[in-house]
Amino acid sequence: MTAFIEIKDVLKEYGTATALRGVSFAVERGQWCAVVGASGSGKSTMLNIIGGLDSPSSGCVSMDGVDLCALGEDPMARFRRENVGYVFQQSHLVPYLTSVENVMLAQYFHSLTDEDEAREALARVGMDHRLGHRPSQLSGGEQQRVCIARALINSPKVLLADEPTGNLDRENTTLILGLLKRLHTEEHFTIIMVTHDAYVAGWAGRVVTMEDGLIVKDEPSDR
Amino acid sequence: MNPLIAEAAIIGCKEGLKLALVWYVCRSFFDAYGRPGLMRFFYFGVAVASGLFVLSFFMPHDMAARDTVARLTGYVFFLFFMAAVALMYNRPGKALSGVSGLEPLAVLFATALYFSPDIVGASLFVRELAVLSGQVAGIYFSGAFAFVFLIAFFVLLLAKRPLKGVRRFLGLAELFVFLALLKFLGSGTKGFGEISLVSSVQQGLVKFVHDAAHQSLLFLMVPDHPLLVTTTWNFIGFFFSGPFTAFLALLILAGPMLGYLYVTLTGDIPIPEGMDSGAERRMYRAEKRAFRRRRSVMAGAFALLVFISWYSVGGGRAGATLELPEPRPIVPEAGVVSMDLSGPGFDLMDGRLYKFSVNLEGETVVLLVIRRPDGKLAVTIDACEICPPDEGYGRSAEYVVCVYCMTPIPIETLGMPGGCNPIPLEAEITDSSVLVLMEEIAAKWRFVTSSKSKEGIR
Amino acid sequence: MVSRRQWFMRFLLRSLTQRVGRVAVATFSVTIAVAIVVSALGLSRGIRDKLGHELKAYGANIIVTSPAGLDQREAEEALSTMPGVDEFTFQLYGSVMAGSAGSAVSAVSEVAAIELIGMDIDESKGWKLAGRLPLKGAGEALVGSDVQAALNLELGGALELEGEKFSLVGFVERGGPEDGAVMLWLPDAQVLLERPGTVSAALVRAEPGGLEEVVGGIRRALSVAEVKTLRQVARAEEIFLGKIELLMGLVSIVVLLAASISLSSTMSATVLERLKEIGLMKAIGGTRRGIGVFFVSEGTAIGVMGGVAGYLLGVLAAMAVSKGAFGSIIIVPAVLLPLGVALGVVISVVASLVPLLGALRCKPSVILRGE
Numbered sequence A: 001m002t003a004f005i006e007i008k009d010v011l012k013e014y015g016t017a018t019a020l021r022g023v024s025f026a027v028e029r030g031q032w033c034a035v036v037g038a039s040g041s042g043k044s045t046m047l048n049i050i051g052g053l054d055s056p057s058s059g060c061v062s063m064d065g066v067d068l069c070a071l072g073e074d075p076m077a078r079f080r081r082e083n084v085g086y087v088f089q090q091s092h093l094v095p096y097l098t099s100v101e102n103v104m105l106a107q108y109f110h111s112l113t114d115e116d117e118a119r120e121a122l123a124r125v126g127m128d129h130r131l132g133h134r135p136s137q138l139s140g141g142e143q144q145r146v147c148i149a150r151a152l153i154n155s156p157k158v159l160l161a162d163e164p165t166g167n168l169d170r171e172n173t174t175l176i177l178g179l180l181k182r183l184h185t186e187e188h189f190t191i192i193m194v195t196h197d198a199y200v201a202g203w204a205g206r207v208v209t210m211e212d213g214l215i216v217k218d219e220p221s222d223r
Numbered sequence B: 001m002n003p004l005i006a007e008a009a010i011i012g013c014k015e016g017l018k019l020a021l022v023w024y025v026c027r028s029f030f031d032a033y034g035r036p037g038l039m040r041f042f043y044f045g046v047a048v049a050s051g052l053f054v055l056s057f058f059m060p061h062d063m064a065a066r067d068t069v070a071r072l073t074g075y076v077f078f079l080f081f082m083a084a085v086a087l088m089y090n091r092p093g094k095a096l097s098g099v100s101g102l103e104p105l106a107v108l109f110a111t112a113l114y115f116s117p118d119i120v121g122a123s124l125f126v127r128e129l130a131v132l133s134g135q136v137a138g139i140y141f142s143g144a145f146a147f148v149f150l151i152a153f154f155v156l157l158l159a160k161r162p163l164k165g166v167r168r169f170l171g172l173a174e175l176f177v178f179l180a181l182l183k184f185l186g187s188g189t190k191g192f193g194e195i196s197l198v199s200s201v202q203q204g205l206v207k208f209v210h211d212a213a214h215q216s217l218l219f220l221m222v223p224d225h226p227l228l229v230t231t232t233w234n235f236i237g238f239f240f241s242g243p244f245t246a247f248l249a250l251l252i253l254a255g256p257m258l259g260y261l262y263v264t265l266t267g268d269i270p271i272p273e274g275m276d277s278g279a280e281r282r283m284y285r286a287e288k289r290a291f292r293r294r295r296s297v298m299a300g301a302f303a304l305l306v307f308i309s310w311y312s313v314g315g316g317r318a319g320a321t322l323e324l325p326e327p328r329p330i331v332p333e334a335g336v337v338s339m340d341l342s343g344p345g346f347d348l349m350d351g352r353l354y355k356f357s358v359n360l361e362g363e364t365v366v367l368l369v370i371r372r373p374d375g376k377l378a379v380t381i382d383a384c385e386i387c388p389p390d391e392g393y394g395r396s397a398e399y400v401v402c403v404y405c406m407t408p409i410p411i412e413t414l415g416m417p418g419g420c421n422p423i424p425l426e427a428e429i430t431d432s433s434v435l436v437l438m439e440e441i442a443a444k445w446r447f448v449t450s451s452k453s454k455e456g457i458r
Numbered sequence C: 001m002v003s004r005r006q007w008f009m010r011f012l013l014r015s016l017t018q019r020v021g022r023v024a025v026a027t028f029s030v031t032i033a034v035a036i037v038v039s040a041l042g043l044s045r046g047i048r049d050k051l052g053h054e055l056k057a058y059g060a061n062i063i064v065t066s067p068a069g070l071d072q073r074e075a076e077e078a079l080s081t082m083p084g085v086d087e088f089t090f091q092l093y094g095s096v097m098a099g100s101a102g103s104a105v106s107a108v109s110e111v112a113a114i115e116l117i118g119m120d121i122d123e124s125k126g127w128k129l130a131g132r133l134p135l136k137g138a139g140e141a142l143v144g145s146d147v148q149a150a151l152n153l154e155l156g157g158a159l160e161l162e163g164e165k166f167s168l169v170g171f172v173e174r175g176g177p178e179d180g181a182v183m184l185w186l187p188d189a190q191v192l193l194e195r196p197g198t199v200s201a202a203l204v205r206a207e208p209g210g211l212e213e214v215v216g217g218i219r220r221a222l223s224v225a226e227v228k229t230l231r232q233v234a235r236a237e238e239i240f241l242g243k244i245e246l247l248m249g250l251v252s253i254v255v256l257l258a259a260s261i262s263l264s265s266t267m268s269a270t271v272l273e274r275l276k277e278i279g280l281m282k283a284i285g286g287t288r289r290g291i292g293v294f295f296v297s298e299g300t301a302i303g304v305m306g307g308v309a310g311y312l313l314g315v316l317a318a319m320a321v322s323k324g325a326f327g328s329i330i331i332v333p334a335v336l337l338p339l340g341v342a343l344g345v346v347i348s349v350v351a352s353l354v355p356l357l358g359a360l361r362c363k364p365s366v367i368l369r370g371e
Ligand SMILES: Nc1ncnc2c1ncn2[C@@H]1O[C@H](COP(=O)(O)OP(=O)(O)O)[C@@H](O)[C@H]1O
Pocket: A014, A017, A018, A019, A037, A038, A039, A040, A041, A042, A043, A044, A045, A046, C366, C369
C-alpha cells in the first residue's frame, strides 16, 4: 500500500543546474505538511512536481494511486483540475475578471460554471463583500483569499500552497493560516505548504526541511 | 479512357465505398457492444443482396424496371429512416438489447434490404450504359465491380482495427440514422434516384455539391473541369417538385430529427442522490451533457443535410434557381432524330425546358426544346456561337440563361440565330413528334466547334 | 446558473474591452486588408458586368465600329449590298447630363451624367418593359431601371437631357447595360449629341457559315472601320478581364501578406503580454485546446469586426474608384460581405495561432516562477 502522495528518487535538472538531487517523500491523506528551507533549496520545484506543473528529470510521482509521470500533457491538466488546488506566492489572478469570475474560470475548465457556488466559496474565505471587484481593487491578503477559494472550488484532494503568505503582513498571514487551519481540521484537507518562515511552518503538523535539493530533516511540528 | 468505362467505374467506386463504410461502422458497432458474432449475419445479408445482383441479369432493362428499382430504393430509405425515428423516440440513446434470438435475423434482413436496391440499380445502370454505347455489357460490369472489390479491399486494409469511440456516438437509433443518411447521400444517380417525395431533396443535395465545386473552380479561374463534365449530368437531378412537395419532404425528414435534438439538448439532467459536493454535481452534469451532445451528432447531421438539399433545390427561395433538366438520350433512326411530343411524365408543350442528347460521331450533342410564349416550339442546339458548350442553358422564369456567361435570353427570341442565342435547328413538327435531320444537327454543330477561339475563352 | 457558453462570451467581452488599444490596432489591420481585397474583387466584377454581354443578345454576330464614328449613309450603302448580311442596325453611344425636369422638388439637384444609346427602338428585344416603346421623332425616351431608381423618375414625367425635354414613356429592365442608360431613337440622339449622320457602331447579323468572308467584305468597303466578329470581341474582353483580374489578384495577395505580417506582430505582442494568463489557466487545469479556444475566439471576434468594417470601407473605395475611372458607379455585390468576414477571420486567426501555439507549449511552472 503506497501513501496518498509519494515521490521517489526524484531528480530535477535545469540545464546544468540541479534543483532536486533524488528526493523521496510521502504524505498521508489528511496531513498538513510544511516544506521549509533556504531560498533556492528546491522547495518550489518539488511542489510543482507533486502538483504536475512540472515533470521530473527522473524518478516517479504518484498521487492517489495514479502515476503522474505516465500522463501526457492534456491528461495531466485534466487530472490537475479534478485533484489539485494550487495557491501561489504571488496571487495569480486574471486581471480583467472580478473575484467571482476568477473562481468561475476554474469551474469552467473543470466542468460547468455555477455562479452561486462560486459566491459561496468566496463567502467561505470571508470575501462575500468583494465579489464584483477586480484584483487591482483588492489588497494582497484579499487576493490570496480569492486564490484559495479558486483552489478549493473543484473539491480537490490536495491543496498545494507555495509561500501563500510570502507577500503578506503578519495580520493577513494569520488570517490566511487560520483559514487553512479550518480547512484542515474541519474538512480534513491534505495540505502541502512551502514557506521559509518558521512562524508559518509552525502551523503545520509536520515540517520537512530542504537544503540544496535534498530533504535533510523531517519531523512533526512542535504543536 | 472510354468515358463510359469511366462512368461505370465511378458507379462501382461509389457502391464499393458505401459497402465498405457500412461494413466498417457495423463491425465496430457490434464489437463495441460485445456482439461481434452478429457480423456473420451481416455477411449473409450481403450475400443475399449479391444473389439478387445475379438475378438482375435476367431482368429486362426498360423504364419500368428502372422505375421499380428507383421506388424500391426510396422505400428502403424510408424504412430505415422510420426505424431510426421509432428507435429514437422509444429508447433514446439505448443500444443493442432485447430478444436476442431475433437479432441475427434482424441483422441479416436489414443488411439484405439495405444493399439489394443499390446493387440491382447499379447493375441496371451499367447495362444501360453498355446498351447506349452499343457495346458488350460484360466489359462494364467487370469494370464497375472490379472497383467495388478494389475499394472494399482498400478499406479492409485500412481498417484492421475497429473504429474508436463508436459507443460514444452511436446507439442503435443513431446507427439507423447513419444508415439512412448514407442512403440519402448515395442514391442521387440517374436512373434510380427518383424517389417521388424524397428525390427533390436528394437531388438538390447532389446539385448543391456539384455547384459548390463548380463555382469554386470558376472562382479560382481554373478551366472548367473536363473530367467531371459527363458524369455531372447524371447527378444534376430532374426538378419537378413544387415548393410544397419540397417543404413537405423537409418537414417529414427533418422534423423528427429536430424534435429529438430539442429534447436531448434542452432536457433536464437529474442529479442522483448522494452527490453533495458542487464540483461532483457539475462534473456529472457536464459529462451527461457531453454524452447527449455526442449522441445527437448523427441526428443533427441528418437534419442539416436535409435542410441544405432542400434549400439548394430552391425550396428556400422558390423560383430563384435555374431549371436545369437532365438530357434524355435519344438514338437517331435512318438519319432522323425523333422526339415524342409527350409521354409518361413529360409534355414538350408544357413550357418547361427539355433537353435531349444524341451521339454524333462520338461526340454528345445536346438539343434544347421549349415552347415559346407565342405557342411555337423552339428547337435548338444547347449551345451558342460564343460560349463553351459544356453546360448549355437553364431556364429561369421567362428567360433561358446561358450557364457559362449567365446572359439571360428571352424565351420569345429562341429560334432566332446569332449572339448568345442557342443555335436554332430546322425541325419538322408532326402531330406526335419533333423530327430533326442528323445532317442538320451536324451542320449546326459545326458552328459550335468550328472555331478554336473557344479554347481561348475557356 | 450561467451556462458555459454565456460565461464564455462574458469572458471574451471582458478581455476585449479591457484592452481596447491592442484590439483596435489589430482590427484596423484586418479592416485594411479586407477593404482592399473587397474593392479589388468588386471592381473586377463590376468591370466584367460593364464590358460583357453588351451586344450578345441582339442576335448580331459582327460588330463594326470606328473611333471617330461611322458615316451612317456610307455604312448603310455598303452593308445593304453586302452578300451574306442578313440584317443590320446602327447605334450611337454618348453620355449626357440628365435631370428630372418634371419634379419641382429637386429639378437642379438630381442632375447626373448618364449613358445615352441611340438606336432603332421598334421592337422590345426581350426587354422587360413598363409603359411603352417611344415613337420615332416624337421626342420620347426610354429609361433603364437603374437610372430610374437613381434619378427617381416617374412614368409620364419629363426628362431633361442637356437642356432638352423628353417625355418619359417607358422603363426597361433586362440585367444588361440598358438598365443604366437612356435610350432614344437614333435621329434624336444624333441631334442631341451634335453628331448628325454619324453612328458609333453597326451591329450586323450574317450567315454564321461565312462570317470570315463577310468580315473581309466589310473591311474592304469601310476602310476606317474596325470589324470584328462577336466571338473576337468576346475573346478580347476575356483577355482584358483576365489581365485586370490578375492584377487585382496580385495586389490583393501583396496586401494580404503585408497585413498578415503586421497583424501577426501585434498578435504576438498580445500573446506575450498574456503569457502569465496562459500559464495560470494551465495551472488551474486548462488543456491546450481549452485555453486555445479562448484566444482563437478573440481572434475570430477581431476578424469579424475587421471583416465587416473592411467590407464597408471596400465598398466605398470601389465606388470612389469607379466613379473616378469610369464615371459611373459600380455596385459591389453583397456576397462579398460574408466573403470579407471569412477572410478577416482567417487572417486574424492564422496570425494569432502562430504565437499562441508557441505559448501553449510552455510549462506552467516556468511561466509562473514567482521570484
Ligand atoms: N525554470 C528554471 N530554470 C532554471 N533554473 C531553475 C528553474 N526553476 C528553478 N531553478 C533553479 O532550481 C533551484 C531551486 O529553485 P526553487 O525550487 O524555486 O527554490 P525555492 O523555491 O526553494 O526557493 C534554484 O537554484 C533555481 O535557480
